[in-house]
Amino acid sequence: MARIRLQDVAERAGVSIKTVSNVVNGKGSITPETRLRVEEAVAHLGYRPNIAARHLRRGQSGMIAVALPELTQPYFAEIASELVRAAQAKQITVLLNQTGGEAESERAISDGIDMPLMDGLIMSPLALTAADLRHRTDAAPLVLLGEHVGDDSPFPHVAMDNRAAAAAATAHLASLGRRRIAAIGAKLPAGPDNALPQETAELRLEGYRRALEDAGLPWDPTLVQTVREFHRADGADAMHALLSLPEPPDAVFCFNDLLALGALRALRDHGLQAPDDVAVIGIDDIEEGRFSSPSLTTIAPDKRAIAETALTLLLENRSEPGHEPRTILVDYELVVRESTAGTGGLP
Amino acid sequence: MARIRLQDVAERAGVSIKTVSNVVNGKGSITPETRLRVEEAVAHLGYRPNIAARHLRRGQSGMIAVALPELTQPYFAEIASELVRAAQAKQITVLLNQTGGEAESERAISDGIDMPLMDGLIMSPLALTAADLRHRTDAAPLVLLGEHVGDDSPFPHVAMDNRAAAAAATAHLASLGRRRIAAIGAKLPAGPDNALPQETAELRLEGYRRALEDAGLPWDPTLVQTVREFHRADGADAMHALLSLPEPPDAVFCFNDLLALGALRALRDHGLQAPDDVAVIGIDDIEEGRFSSPSLTTIAPDKRAIAETALTLLLENRSEPGHEPRTILVDYELVVRESTAGTGGLP
Structure with missing residues (x-):
């Protein structure tokens, strides 16, 4: 089978090559509808961008870290699975870290000690607050999940009311x-x-x-x-x-x-x-x-929304450093x- | 408080400095009893080796990857937690990868694409067998968990009968x-x-x-x-x-x-x-x-035994390349x- 090119995806999706490139690389502003069309074409054709080359070109590893207190809490296991699923759709690999809710573990991961080469971190802290994390030594973007954050977070934040x-x-x-x-x-x-x-x-x-x-x-x-x-x-x-x-x-x-x-x-x-x-x-x-x-x-x-929102905030933050931190509340029923x-x- | 030295640990444990060093660095052959005494002294005194320096000296990252099919399967979440706990006792960080049991994910992680810098990999494969993994392109040690391995595994293997x-x-x-x-x-x-x-x-x-x-x-x-x-x-x-x-x-x-x-x-x-x-x-x-x-x-x-045995096999394998692969069956009741x-x- 011939190698599937960006152009094949563009033709199937009925959009420009530039648009496909933006979707695949998480850049530019794309309507949800266009994104869906491109993602469907990517999936249908089995298009696989040369990920390693792409990451190298962009100085990124294509990996993010997700740090959660306890994976034997089914809630966190389900959130982790949703994050893996959402990241996979963007060809991002998730590496999970279980902190045990301990300050030392949370600090090590947020300072990048335990996650060299990671493009970003999504963390549900238990021991540290956003204020504690303000002076973290790692420059990779950080998105916080849950309540133990505090009111004045310098980082984007996803929670439920x-x-x-x-x-x-x-x-x-x-x-x-x-x-x-x-x-x-x-x-x-x-x-x-x-x-x-x-x-x-x-x-x-x-x-x-x-x-x-x-x-x-x-x-x-x-x-x-x-x-x-x-x-x-x-x-x-x-x-x-x-x-x-x-x-x-x-x-x-x-x-x-x-x-x-x-x-x-x-x-x-x-x-x-x-x-x-x-x-x-x-x-x-x-x-x-x-x-x-x-x-x-x-x-x-809405666990799927928590995962997808956190990932979107992380990627926004990645492509536009200095982006104003936002707190997003997800629905519940x-x-x-x-x-x-x-x-x-x-x- | 003065910095705790190797010597302080040796004195408390009643062993030589060399023995403490071997335990802390996972080298040499140590009886379980001596290991326990040293680990208790390490814990009691709060001794923390300079991990980053140690890893650099040894050309290691202090991180291992654990690849499991599904974290929303409580069995795998419990195994993951036991692995994190066992590794933490040896000051090793675990990064978890959820493969979804897909061949592509299992291959990417076993080839080291998704885990640069990892000192080793513990994987429970679903799509790939040990034979499929024989020609993996990554040199880091690999230990397999579970049944989907085959009879003639070139890798150490932990399972239940x-x-x-x-x-x-x-x-x-x-x-x-x-x-x-x-x-x-x-x-x-x-x-x-x-x-x-x-x-x-x-x-x-x-x-x-x-x-x-x-x-x-x-x-x-x-x-x-x-x-x-x-x-x-x-x-x-x-x-x-x-x-x-x-x-x-x-x-x-x-x-x-x-x-x-x-x-x-x-x-x-x-x-x-x-x-x-x-x-x-x-x-x-x-x-x-x-x-x-x-x-x-x-x-x-015995999930704790599965985790501890897998970690021990990985570390043995790490320190002695070419170690004969072994299959170890753990107890059940x-x-x-x-x-x-x-x-x-x-x-």
Whole structure:
């Protein structure tokens, strides 16, 4: 088979060679529709630009680093997969780094020590804030994900409106007529053992509190469970504690899906069921919650949009240094499943 | 605080400076006990060798690449985390690459195109075999994980005895008195859409078949369900198909935990329960199965041993090129939980 040239792609897509070149090289301003036509032509013809030569010419490696706290958190694994997918479509290779949420790891990767030759970094920091990162020694572009960033980020930033998402979760429970709505996932006082994403917990607690007020429900501190980490075991422990209260809750808002899945497990250990005894909702929409018994009601952030937005911001930043940093909030939606809506009579 | 020197570590560990140096630099032959003593002293004193200088001196980057098919498979995410943990203890940074099980990605990473400067590669290939990798163009050491390797690997190789593990799973179901034991996870005929780990499926099917024979149970092809991928949705679909048979199974061996979790979900959709109606067992021991309702009986491979063995083989290989390639089989154990043993009366 003859080598596919830029011109072949241009002909199939019905655009100029220059436009194809811009799309392939991530340059210029292209309408989404044109980009789609070119990408379809590239895929159909199996066009492969000479990547190594292109990168050399541009002084780039074609690789970006993605640094996330924990890949055994399904939420982060799903974000990582979306980032790999989005980057692959642009013929960019992603190398992933698991920081464990430790300051030293986050600093090493953001300073470029652990990522020589990377064209850029997408990081979800837990230990460091944007302010801590301001004086990083690496010049490669940086895009931040999540809440642990601070208000005055010198770097582009992609997040969800966590207060609003938490309020929506709590309001859903109130709309079912639940009156004793507990929360699992508040932060412990800061300490060496406290691996919790602090800002996430704070923002979600604020949203919970606001939604209680809006529903005319009292704030009851005994219904707010702190946790050490956002893991299944922490959710189970917190639910056990709530069920041992003199007056247990009739609904629980968990600050992520893993906590909620642990809470569902604890209910079963007590011979109780969701939603009949206690309705349960989480945040993240990890695949596990679609298959759990009962399936898990959740707030689903648009993970694909998070990944694609972060990558777009990184590439903009790469081609135009000094680009004004931006914070972009992605959408989320309430996904109602059995853990709050019931099964219609199945066990 | 004064800078901690090699000598301080040697004094605390009660060994020579040379021994500490060998441990820290991954050289020489060290007994596990001595290594442990030195590593404890390193950790206690907070000794940090000048890593950049050390790597430069040795012509190494201190980074290794780990290439896995899918990070949204909890099994691979857990293996990745164990590898990161094991490498961190040796002050080695892990960069992860998600291949999607695609030949092109696997070739790019094994040829070093996507991993310049890496000191070595640990890969779980799906598309390529060891024979395909024999002529890779990168000189960095390579260690292979899993079954898709072939018998005559020129590279060190870490795996579980999949036939024996599958036979153990099936024998467990037979030991409970189950007589119609189905299997979910056999491979479809090869094709472009077939993303299944072929060898894994074949070996596990062989083990299942052997255990049926050993238990004096007939081989019934209608009880063997093929799947496209080892995902929850495939397990649910296969269980729906089994339950629509004129004579449904009373037990199911699923070739991994995700399939089993999908199968449990399908049982619930039919108003059935495990183990009363159908006993269910998986393989992998992912954390999700410890918290599912019912909790999942499984075959647990020693994931920590897989990670530590792979890393040790890589480092041996690094320090002694031409080291005879070895295949190391790691242990596994049967972990009995509610999906086969019941709950003692809870719902």
